Amino acid sequence: MVKYIIKRVLLLIPAVLLVCITVFLLMRLIPGSAVDAIVYKYSSIGVEVDEDAVRAQLGLDKPAAIQFFVWFKDVIQGNLGDSLFQNKSVHSILAAELPVTFELGIITIILSTVISIPLGLLCAARQDSGLDIILRVIAIIFLSIPVFWIATMVLVYPAAWWGYAPPADYVGFLENPWKNLQMFLIPALLSALGQVGMQMRLVRTQTLEVMRQDYVRTAWSKGLNERTVLFGYAFRNSMIPTITMIGGSVSSLIGGSVIMENLFNIPGIGKEVVAALSSRDYPLVQGCVIIFAIYVMVINLVVDICYKWADPRVSLE
Amino acid sequence: MKEKNRLRRKRFIFFRELFKKKTVGGIGLAILVFFILVAIFADVLAPYPMQMGVMQADVLHSLQKPYIFMTAAEKQEAVMTATSLGGIHLLGTDSMGRDTLSYIIYGARTSVILCLCCMVLSAVVSVIIGTTSATVGGWFDLVVQRLVDSWLCIPSMLVLLMLMSMLGHGMLQMIFALSVPSGIAGSRIIRSATIAVKDSGYMKNCTLLGGGTWWKIVHHIIPNILPLIITNMAGSLGSVVLMEASISFLGFGVDPSTPSWGYLIAQEGKANMFIAPWLCITPGICISLMVFGANMFGDALRDLLDPRLKGGVGTFSIKKMKKLAQKQLKKMEKFRAKQAKGKVAGA
Numbered sequence: 001m002v003k004y005i006i007k008r009v010l011l012l013i014p015a016v017l018l019v020c021i022t023v024f025l026l027m028r029l030i031p032g033s034a035v036d037a038i039v040y041k042y043s044s045i046g047v048e049v050d051e052d053a054v055r056a057q058l059g060l061d062k063p064a065a066i067q068f069f070v071w072f073k074d075v076i077q078g079n080l081g082d083s084l085f086q087n088k089s090v091h092s093i094l095a096a097e098l099p100v101t102f103e104l105g106i107i108t109i110i111l112s113t114v115i116s117i118p119l120g121l122l123c124a125a126r127q128d129s130g131l132d133i134i135l136r137v138i139a140i141i142f143l144s145i146p147v148f149w150i151a152t153m154v155l156v157y158p159a160a161w162w163g164y165a166p167p168a169d170y171v172g173f174l175e176n177p178w179k180n181l182q183m184f185l186i187p188a189l190l191s192a193l194g195q196v197g198m199q200m201r202l203v204r205t206q207t208l209e210v211m212r213q214d215y216v217r218t219a220w221s222k223g224l225n226e227r228t229v230l231f232g233y234a235f236r237n238s239m240i241p242t243i244t245m246i247g248g249s250v251s252s253l254i255g256g257s258v259i260m261e262n263l264f265n266i267p268g269i270g271k272e273v274v275a276a277l278s279s280r281d282y283p284l285v286q287g288c289v290i291i292f293a294i295y296v297m298v299i300n301l302v303v304d305i306c307y308k309w310a311d312p313r314v315s316l317e
Numbered sequence: 318m319k320e321k322n323r324l325r326r327k328r329f330i331f332f333r334e335l336f337k338k339k340t341v342g343g344i345g346l347a348i349l350v351f352f353i354l355v356a357i358f359a360d361v362l363a364p365y366p367m368q369m370g371v372m373q374a375d376v377l378h379s380l381q382k383p384y385i386f387m388t389a390a391e392k393q394e395a396v397m398t399a400t401s402l403g404g405i406h407l408l409g410t411d412s413m414g415r416d417t418l419s420y421i422i423y424g425a426r427t428s429v430i431l432c433l434c435c436m437v438l439s440a441v442v443s444v445i446i447g448t449t450s451a452t453v454g455g456w457f458d459l460v461v462q463r464l465v466d467s468w469l470c471i472p473s474m475l476v477l478l479m480l481m482s483m484l485g486h487g488m489l490q491m492i493f494a495l496s497v498p499s500g501i502a503g504s505r506i507i508r509s510a511t512i513a514v515k516d517s518g519y520m521k522n523c524t525l526l527g528g529g530t531w532w533k534i535v536h537h538i539i540p541n542i543l544p545l546i547i548t549n550m551a552g553s554l555g556s557v558v559l560m561e562a563s564i565s566f567l568g569f570g571v572d573p574s575t576p577s578w579g580y581l582i583a584q585e586g587k588a589n590m591f592i593a594p595w596l597c598i599t600p601g602i603c604i605s606l607m608v609f610g611a612n613m614f615g616d617a618l619r620d621l622l623d624p625r626l627k628g629g630v631g632t633f634s635i636k637k638m639k640k641l642a643q644k645q646l647k648k649m650e651k652f653r654a655k656q657a658k659g660k661v662a663g664a
Contacts, residue, residue, distance in 0.1 A: 014463075015466065015467060015470065018463055018464065018466070018467035019467045019470055019471065021467075022464070022467050022468060022471065023471070026476075026479060026480075026483075027479075140341075140609065140612070140613070141605075141609075143555075143608070143609075143612055144555075144605045144606070144608040144609035144612060145601075145605045145608075146559055146562050146563065146566075146579075146601065146604050146605065146608070147563075148562070148563055148566045148579075148582070148583075149562075149582055149597070149600075149601035149604065149605075150601075152582065152586070152587055152590070152597065153590075153597065153601075156587075156590045156591075157590075160591060220639075220642060221642055221645070251469070251470070251471075251472040251473060252472070252473065252474070254472040254474060254475070255472055255473060255474025255475075255560075255563065256474075258474055258475070258478075258567070259563060259566070259567065262567065273475065273478070274478065274567060277478055277479065277482045277569070278482070278568075280482075285479065288475070289471060289475055289479070292471065292472055292475055293467075293470040293471045293472075294470075296470045296471075296472065297470050300470075
């Protein structure tokens with residue numbers, strides 16, 4: 001197991017390298033480059049700057065390959081460059097914001113799993129009953145409703161009707177855990193909704209699939225009660241595709257968290273990346289994307305390890 | 318002629334199955350067809366059609382209440398004060414005095430165009446990458462797959478935001494930004510399906526007869542994985558609508574002059590939530606409906622076309638199981654009783 005984890009972590013390195021190349025290529029394709037942004041920034045406060053000088057200062061006058069290696073050397077050393085507009089290094093900005101985004105992501109995953117798996121099992125155990133139909137309809141509704149729409153309404157109407165609004169200022173978890181959680185719970189719950197719909201349906205179909213297997217029939221005919229059959233025999237087997245799905249959904253979950261952070265004013269990377277894209281702060285965007293990619297990779301690694309727990313047949317080699 | 322009839326019959330059977338076995342999927346298809354028709358006939362259906370590509374605005378009647386929710390007195394007043402644009406606003410107006418109903422009808426056109434174009438383009442991209450990567454194989458496959466892997470690590474929302482802010486806010490850019498990333502992501506399934514086809518006997522035969530890569534892809538692989546391509550296409554519809562709306566909501570979507578549901582919620586609905594809730598609620602319902610239709614149709618199509626992936630067709634029920642067990646038990650008892658009497662051999 002330890003050997004496997006070490007191997008996987010080492011395999012992350014070429015993956016990060018490839019992500020860096022992809023991000024670098026994407027950013028070089030930009031028509032309006034960083035130079036334009038800087039020239040625009042200074043000309044708006046009345047200072048004329050020489051375009052070529054800026055280009056030389058940023059190292060953009062060299063060939064793309066050399067640019068890449070210079071940039072990549074910095075990235076390896078943890079230096080993601082300086083923000084064009086904030087007078088801070090990208091590293092320091094992201095270091096402050098990563099825990100916030102990470103917390104939101106983890107709470108979302110936990111909430112969606114905790115809600116969807118019991119409900120999915122319940123649906124499967126009581127197939128075609130009234131409860132099953134109601135829960136399935138709710139799942140389909142969750143799947144179809146755009147998250148940002150429901151979030152906008154949740155943000156505005158309760159504030160008007162009951163005077164409730166989530167706290168506007170971010171408080172660290174260690175300072176005041178309750179206030180911190182209060183800020184995260186509603187956005188996390190909202191961005192978990194779509195996930196809940198999808199996972200619930202998957203858990204249901206998978207459990208039904210497993211329930212048709214021979215070994216479950218054997219368990220029934222042995223006279224075991226429902227609880228034992230459902231949790232002892234069916235549950236873990238039906239979890240295998242669900243875990244795969246949770247892993248696959250992390251990247252779409254980040255899309256949701258970008259929206260949530262912007263709506264609920266949570267100071268995370270998702271909020272930063274939208275602001276950086278609007279102001280064309282390219283080093284910051286690059287940093288955000290790389291951090292997000294590593295985030296996805298790490299969560300995928302954790303999911304793969306969970307896979308082993310659910311399915312001992314999987315060889316980790 | 319016979320062939321044509323056979324095809325027609327096959328198609329008929331398909332739709333009958335869709336509506337009979339997968340009623341929800343049939344409803345989904347109906348919703349999609351409805352939105353497509355609305356998009357095609359937007360100029361006829363909209364009470365205040367676009368003129369020169371711009372929605373008609375009437376600042377005097379900004380934020381008017383929907384006509385259907387008005388009291389009798391308000392209705393009379395609305396008819397009396399109607400000016401240049403004239404007439405009533407069934408679903409009210411926004412802060413610039415544009416008719417919400419017309420806006421939503423044109424928004425449907427934007428969504429449908431995006432949906433159809435993205436569906437086709439992303440399918441093309443994924444088929445090209447997936448099939449060539451699998452058929453050529455070797456180092457080419459390795460390199461392409463590693464690139465696809467690294468691409469999948471970057472969240473699609475971020476790629477979309479980056480592409481949109483880089484390319485500008487046009488319709489064509491939106492189609493490109495929505496379809497190419499999802500095409501690259503979808504290429505993995507196509508690749509694995511292609512590999513399954515590649516090992517079959519007829520493909521080996523084709524190689525022996527001297528078939529080139531292109532020939533193999535066009536004449537053998539694509540026809541064989543067509544059901545998968547179609548289900549992939551249908552499955553991506555819903556996410557396209559959601560993505561487009563989310564991007565417009567964040568302010569990176571199509572040009573503000575192009576009507577878009579997400580934009581209506583973000584710009585008009587959010588600002589006037591209390592005085593004009595209809596500006597937020599109606600487009601949201603439209604998005605939900607379209608996503609619902611697309612998702613349900615996609616699911617039904619997958620179940621019908623790909624029997625290996627049958628979802629939720631299990632006939633398991635605890636009551637039934639218990640009854641079955643009891644029946645078996647009774648049979649067993651009868652058998653034992655017979656055995657005891659010595660009527661059956663092998664006692």
